[in-house]
Amino acid sequence: xxxxxxxxxxxxxxxxxxxxxxxxxxxxxxxxxxxxxxxxxxxxxxxxxxxxxxxxxxxxxxxxxxxxxxxxxxxxxxxxxxxxxxxxxxxxxxxxxxxxxxxxxxxxxxxxxxxxxxxxxxxxxxxxxxxxxxxxxxxxxxxxxxxxxxxxxxxxxxxxxxxxxxxxxxxxxxxxxxxxxxxxxxxxxxxxxxxxxxxxxxxxxxxxxxxxxxxxxxxxxxxxxxxxxxxxxxxxxxxxxxxxxxxxxxxxxxxxxxxxxxxxxxxxxxxxxxxxxxxxxxxxxxxxxxxxxxxxxxxxxxxxxxxxxxxxxxxxxxxxxxxxxxxxxxxxxxxxxxxxxxxxxxxxxxxxxxxxxxxxxxxxxxxxxxxxxxxxxxxxxxxxxxxxxxxxxxxxxxxxxxxxxxxxxxxxxxxxxxxxxxxxxxxxxxxxxxxxxxxxxxxxxxxxxxxxxxxxxxxxxxxxxxxxxxxxxxxxxxxxxxxxxxxxxxxxxxxxxxxxxxxxxxxxxxxxxxxxxxxxxxxxxxxxxxxxxxxxxxxxxxxxxxxxxxxxxxxxxxxxxxxxxxxxxxxxxxxxxxxxxxxxxxxxxxxxxxxxxxxxxxxxxxxxxxxxxxxxxxxxxxxxxxxxxxxxxxxxxxxxxxxxxxxxxxxxxxxxxxxxxxxxxxxxxxxxxxxxxxxxxxxxxxxxxxxxxxxxxxxxxxxxxxxxxxxxxxxxxxxxxxxxxxxxxxxxxx
Numbered sequence: 001x002x003x004x005x006x007x008x009x010x011x012x013x014x015x016x017x018x019x020x021x022x023x024x025x026x027x028x029x030x031x032x033x034x035x036x037x038x039x040x041x042x043x044x045x046x047x048x049x050x051x052x053x054x055x056x057x058x059x060x061x062x063x064x065x066x067x068x069x070x071x072x073x074x075x076x077x078x079x080x081x082x083x084x085x086x087x088x089x090x091x092x093x094x095x096x097x098x099x100x101x102x103x104x105x106x107x108x109x110x111x112x113x114x115x116x117x118x119x120x121x122x123x124x125x126x127x128x129x130x131x132x133x134x135x136x137x138x139x140x141x142x143x144x145x146x147x148x149x150x151x152x153x154x155x156x157x158x159x160x161x162x163x164x165x166x167x168x169x170x171x172x173x174x175x176x177x178x179x180x181x182x183x184x185x186x187x188x189x190x191x192x193x194x195x196x197x198x199x200x201x202x203x204x205x206x207x208x209x210x211x212x213x214x215x216x217x218x219x220x221x222x223x224x225x226x227x228x229x230x231x232x233x234x235x236x237x238x239x240x241x242x243x244x245x246x247x248x249x250x251x252x253x254x255x256x257x258x259x260x261x262x263x264x265x266x267x268x269x270x271x272x273x274x275x276x277x278x279x280x281x282x283x284x285x286x287x288x289x290x291x292x293x294x295x296x297x298x299x300x301x302x303x304x305x306x307x308x309x310x311x312x313x314x315x316x317x318x319x320x321x322x323x324x325x326x327x328x329x330x331x332x333x334x335x336x337x338x339x340x341x342x343x344x345x346x347x348x349x350x351x352x353x354x355x356x357x358x359x360x361x362x363x364x365x366x367x368x369x370x371x372x373x374x375x376x377x378x379x380x381x382x383x384x385x386x387x388x389x390x391x392x393x394x395x396x397x398x399x400x401x402x403x404x405x406x407x408x409x410x411x412x413x414x415x416x417x418x419x420x421x422x423x424x425x426x427x428x429x430x431x432x433x434x435x436x437x438x439x440x441x442x443x444x445x446x447x448x449x450x451x452x453x454x455x456x457x458x459x460x461x462x463x464x465x466x467x468x469x470x471x472x473x474x475x476x477x478x479x480x481x482x483x484x485x486x487x488x489x490x491x492x493x494x495x496x497x498x499x500x501x502x503x504x505x506x507x508x509x510x511x512x513x514x515x516x517x518x519x520x521x522x523x524x525x526x527x528x529x530x531x532x533x534x535x536x537x538x539x540x541x542x543x544x545x546x547x548x549x550x551x552x553x554x555x556x557x558x559x560x561x562x563x564x565x566x567x568x569x570x571x572x573x574x575x576x577x578x579x580x581x582x583x584x585x586x587x588x589x590x591x592x593x594x595x596x597x598x599x600x601x602x603x604x605x606x607x608x609x610x611x612x613x614x615x616x617x618x619x620x621x622x623x624x625x626x627x628x629x630x631x632x633x634x635x636x637x638x639x640x641x642x643x644x645x646x647x648x649x650x651x652x653x654x655x656x657x658x659x660x661x662x663x664x665x666x667x668x669x670x671x672x673x674x675x676x677x678x679x680x681x682x683x684x685x686x687x688x689x690x691x692x693x694x695x696x697x698x699x700x701x702x703x704x705x706x707x708x709x710x711x712x713x714x715x716x717x718x719x720x721x722x723x724x725x726x727x728x729x730x731x732x733x734x
Contacts, residue, residue, distance in 0.1 A: 042084055045081075045085055046085060049085050049086065056085070057086065057090070057094060060078075060081070060082065060085070060086075060094060060098075061094055061097075061098045063078070064078050064082075064094070064095065064098035064099065064102065065098050065101050065102040065105070066102070067102065068098070068099055068101075068103055068105075068106060069101075069102040069105035069106050069109065070106070070109075075099065076184060078095070079099075079184040079185060079188070080184050080185070080187055080188035081188060082094050082095040082185050082188060083184065083186060083187060083188025083189045084188040084189065085188075087189065088182075088185055088186055088189055091185040091188065091189075092181055092182055095181050095184075095185055096174065096177070096178055096181050097174075099173075099181065100170060100173045100174045100177065103155075103156050103169075103173045103177070104166070104169060104170055104173065106157070106160070107157075107159045107160040107169055108160065108166075109160070110156060110157045110158075110159070110160025110161065111160035111161070112160075114157070114161065115160060115161050228538060231536070231537065232358060232537075235357040235358050235359060236357075236359075238359055238360075238369045240369070241359070241369045241370055241371050242267075242269075242368050242369045243267050243268060243269050243347075243368055243369070243371070244261065244266035244267050244268060244370065244371050244372065244568060245257075245261045245266055245267075245268045245269075245370060245374060245564070245568060246268070246269045246271065246353075246361045246368055246370040246372075246374070247261070247268060247269070247270045247271065247373075247374045247376060248271050248353045248355075248361065248373065248375050248376060248377055248512060249271075249272065249278065249375065249376035249377045250270055250271075250272030250275075250276045250277065250278055250336070250348075251277065251278020251279055251280060251376060251378045251544065251545075251556065252280050252544060252553040252556040252557055252560075253376035253543045253545070253546075253556030253557060253559060253560040253563075254270060254272070254278070254374070254544070254560070255270075255276075255277070255278075255336055255341070256556070256557045256560035256561065256564075257374045257376060257543065257563060257564045258270040258346045258348075259341070259344060259346070260560065260564045260565070261346075261564050261568060262341075262344050262345040263344075264564075264568060265345075266568055267347075268345075268346055268347065269346075269348075269349055269361075269368055269370070270341060270346050270347070270348045270349070271348075271349045271351065271353040271361070272348070272349075272350060273351060273352045273353070276333070276336045276337055276338055276341075276348075277333060277335075277336035278378050279378055279379070279398070279545075280553045281329060281332055281333065281336055282329060282401075283397060283398040283400075284397065284553075285553055286328060286329055286332050287325045287326075287328070287329055287401050288397070288418075288421060288422070288425075288587070289587060290324065290325045290328040290329075291321065291322075291325050291422075291425050292421060292424075292425045292587055292589075294321045294325070294425075294429070295424070295425040295426070295427075295428035295429050296428065296589055298314045298316050298428050298429060299428040299461075299589070301314040302314065306626055307626070316406070316429050316430055318404070318405060318406035318429060318430075319404050319405075321429065322401070322403070322404060325401065326401075338350070349363045351363040351364035352364055352511075352512070353512050353513075354512055354513045355373065355512060355513035355514060355516075355517060355540075356513065357517075358517065358537045358539055358540055359371075359539075361373060371539060372540070372541070372567035372568065372570075373539065373540045373567075374540075374542070374543060374560075374563050374567055375527060375535075375540065375541065375542040375543075375547075376542070376543055376544045376546060376556070376560065377507070377508040377509070377512065377544075377546045378507075378508055378545045378546060379505040379506055379507045379508060379545035379546065379551055380398070380505060380506060380508050381396035381397055381398055381501060381502075381504075381505055381506075382501075382503050382504045382505060383396065383501055384413075384471070384501070386471055386472075386473060386474060387473040387474070388473050388474035388475055388476070389473075389499070389501075391474075391476075392474045392476065392481050394499045394500070394501050395498060395499070395500045395501070396500070396501050397418055397422075397500075397502060400422075400500060403498075406426075406429055407426070407431050407496075407497050407498035408431065408432065408497050409431070409432045409434075409496045409497045409498070410426050410431040410432065410433045410434070410496060410497070410498050410499075410500060411433075411434045411436065411483050411494055411496035411498070411499045411500070412426075412433060412434070412435045412436065412499075412500045412502055413436050413483070413500065413501050413502060413503055414437065414501065414502035414503035414504065415435055415436075415437030415439065415441075415442040415443065415444075415465075415467065416443065416444075416502065416503070417443065417586040417587075418502040419435060419437070419442075419500075419502040419503075420435070420442055420443065420454055420458065420586060420588050421586065421587050421588055422500065423435045423458060423463045424457075424458055424461060424463065424588050427458075427461050427462050427463050428461065432462075433462070433463045433464065434463075434464040434466060434494045434496065435458065435464065435465050435466065436466045436469045436471060436483065436485060436494065437465075437466065437468075437469065438468075438469065438470050438471070438503075439467065439468070440467055441455065441467055442454055442455050442458075442467065443586060443592065446586075446592060446594065446598065446600075446647070447598045447599050447600050447633075447647065448600070450592055450598075450647060450649055453592075453629075453649055454588055454592060455467070457588065457589075457590075457629075464494075466485070466487070466494070468487060468488070469485040469486070469487045469492070470485060470486045470487075471483060471484070471485050472484045472485060472486055472491070474499065475493070479495055480495060480496075480497065481495065481496055481497065481499070482494060482495045482496065483495075483496060483499065505545065505551055507524075507525055507526045507527065507545055507546040507547070507548065508545075509521060509525060509526070509527060509546065514527065514535075517536070517537065517540075519535045519536045519537070519540070520535075520536060522548065524548060524549070526546060526548035526549070527542040527546050527547050529541070529542050529547050531576040531577060532562070532566050532570070532574050532576060532577070533547060533559060533562055533563040533566060533577060534566070539567070539570075541563040541564075541566060541567050542563070543556060543559035543560045543562070543563040544560065547559065550582055550584075552582070552584060554582075554583070555582055558577075558578075558582070559577060562575050562576075562577045562578075580664070580665070581595060581596065581661050581664045581665045582595070583595040583657050583658070583660075583661045585653065585654040585657065587654070590627065590629055590630050590649060590650045590651050590653065591648075591649070591650070591651070591652065591653035591654050592647075592648075592649050592653060593648045593649075593653035593654050593656065593657035594645070594646070594647045594648070595646055595657050595660050595661045595664060596635070596643065596644055596645025596660075596664055597609070597635055597644045597645030598633075598645055598647050599611065599633075599635065601645075602635060602644065602645070607644070608638055609635040609636060609637065609638065609644050610635070610636050610637070610638050610639075610694075611634070611635060612633070612634045612636065612670070612690055612691075612693050612694040612697065613631055613632065613633050613634075613690070613693070614631060614632045614686055614689045614690040614693050615628075615630075616628050616629060616630040616631060616632075616650045616651070616686060617629075618689070619683065619685060619689065620680070620681045620685075621681040621682055621685065622650070622651060622683065622686075624681065625651065627650065627651040629649075629650065630648070630649045630650020630651065630653070631648075631649055631650065632646070632647075632648050632650075632656070632686045632687060632689075632690040633646065633647045633648075633649075633690075634646045634660070634670065634690050634691075634694065636670060636694065639698075640669070641669030641670040641671045641691075641694060642667070642669050643660060643663055643664050643670060645664075646660035646664075648660075648686070650683070650686070652683045652684075655684065656683060656684055656686060656687055659673065659684060659687050660673075660687065670690070670691040670694045670695070671691070673687055673688055673690075673691040674691035674692055674694075674695055676688065
């Protein structure tokens with residue numbers, strides 16, 4: 001008894017269901033549960049019902065529940081039997097409640113047996129199904145129940161895979177199956193005139209049921225129309241419009257939106273209150289990457305002895321470096337200039353925009369009427385309410401570019417991508433940098449090993465990395481300014497000359513009129529939008545940082561396409577935003593790039609996956625350039641090469657991740673990457689080698705063993721020399 005191990009409950013339940021199905025099928029085959037048998041035995045059955053009405057009703061109810069619970073295809077005959085034996089009223093009541101109870105049990109069995117398996121192996125598809133059900137709810141399920149061509153059991157199985165509430169499934173099934181129940185129960189009362197159940201499904205009946213199935217959607221559309229009428233009632237709609245589209249914000253998302261609208265020959269106005277190009281050009285991506293490159297050049301000079309070059313200590317002129325950063329901004333600026341967009345056909349207005357109504361945007365007192373509005377107002381740095389911070393003075397990612405002198409002691413508050421990038425850059429330029437992070441690790445969205453990798457690299461270069469430190473205040477003392485923190489219950493201080501606040505960015509949602517319109521915000525203070533990027537008002541859209549959930553330039557440009565096309569053509573055709581694939585890069589050295597799921601996210605969502613890894617230390621190009629630190633890590637569906645996500649840490653990771661993003665977007669598996677010729681020697685070969693590592697781990701060992709045996713036979717090698725084959729076969733069996 002000590003070696004007894006109980007069977008898993010799922011196996012027991014599955015076995016019971018299989019036994020029930022087998023028993024019912026055996027009964028059906030022996031007794032012929034079909035229309036002809038029902039006709040032949042009707043009088044005998046009626047006599048039994050008359051003699052024992054309660055027992056007969058209970059037996060019929062139980063058989064019906066069991067048959068539908070195990071999804072046997074005999075519900076039609078049983079429903080007609082209900083009408084033939086119990087009449088329209090009693091038969092409808094019995095069948096309606098029995099079918100609903102059976103459908104609910106079938107749903108629960110499906111949820112218990114299959115949902116975990118499907119979530120592990122097809123989690124993304126299940127997530128899409130759940131989102132659709134959450135979005136359309138009872139309308140969707142009700143329509144499925146009304147359509148006669150959709151199998152009864154299929155609806156129950158699919159519903160079991162979703163998190164639909166039990167009572168919601170119950171009452172929707174009860175109502176949704178009632179029309180077909182009435183049809184077949186009533187048909188059972190005139191059993192003698194029917195030769196087949198298909199005789200009931202006339203074109204007129206099928207058309208009526210399809211119309212009934214469409215009724216919830218028509219009602220939903222009508223309700224949406226009434227809601228829009230109430231929503232727009234207090235805003236007078238102009239008879240004529242000055243513009244097809246007004247775009248608020250001249251950053252990445254706004255520029256793409258205006259460009260696309262002009263390309264589609266719409267009359268569009270772009271409003272920008274400050275500098276064209278937004279944060280990305282003026283205070284974000286462009287200047288930060290220019291400064292990072294300058295800092296890397298200084299670091300490479302210091303490390304020149306690795307390549308046999310005499311090492312010298314570079315003299316960094318910070319003022320010259322900042323001048324070079326501004327020169328880079330100036331070189332890129334014409335791409336985003338008023339002049340260029342004016343030539344493209346965009347009416348660019350400099351000034352402050354205020355939305356006065358869903359149909360009117362005011363620019364410094366001048367109203368513009370428009371059919372649609374796209375809000376692309378961007379985001380701004382978060383500044384904590386930290387005692388003494390304002391008095392001491394601070395920098396953010398927006399004001400950093402105004403300084404001319406390199407800070408001798410720089411404190412950076414925040415260990416996200418911005419904080420890590422600038423900590424490394426300023427250390428390489430010569431500052432003593434203290435990086436303070438409240439969380440237990442840097443880059444909290446990445447896997448633990450990625451965070452540890454970046455922290456180790458920063459510390460190696462001289463950054464004083466302090467994680468699990470809660471900032472309490474900024475104080476002034478005899479030795480200057482100091483950041484006061486709490487760490488493991490103790491109070492610690494870190495002196496600094498300059499402090500940079502880099503704890504994140506928050507969407508700009510104040511000051512341009514959305515409050516007056518009642519447009520809602522999410523818990524992360526972004527403008528609330530639906531899957532089409534619509535706000536509360538169907539003709540007002542939001543995209544980019546102001547809408548979230550990402551704060552990337554490429555994400556804003558991606559969303560801008562959907563917002564613009566839906567704003568211009570939403571009455572004809574709308575497009576849901578494709579959120580499946582969104583790469584992200586942190587530009588530390590070496591870079592960190594990711595697309596799709598990582599191990600932390602997969603674990604948090606309960607998605608089972610396989611991990612394949614390839615080290616840069618095995619890559620020829622990395623060895624040649626002495627850039628062997630890093631790895632490629634790919635998550636795939638178990639037993640399948642479909643990519644769920646990839647993380648690349650290493651030289652040029654931002655470029656390498658593009659191939660995985662392309663593969664995921666177009667559903668190309670690792671086998672497709674492996675079959676693609678990659679130039680040698682390049683860093684992107686790391687992707688192909690990772691795909692090769694996956695292929696080797698899924699090699700058909702038994703087939704290879706037989707192939708080895710065949711080759712040995714072709715060489716006429718004696719059997720005594722086949723020990724390797726035996727070992728391979730034993731390993732395969734093991």
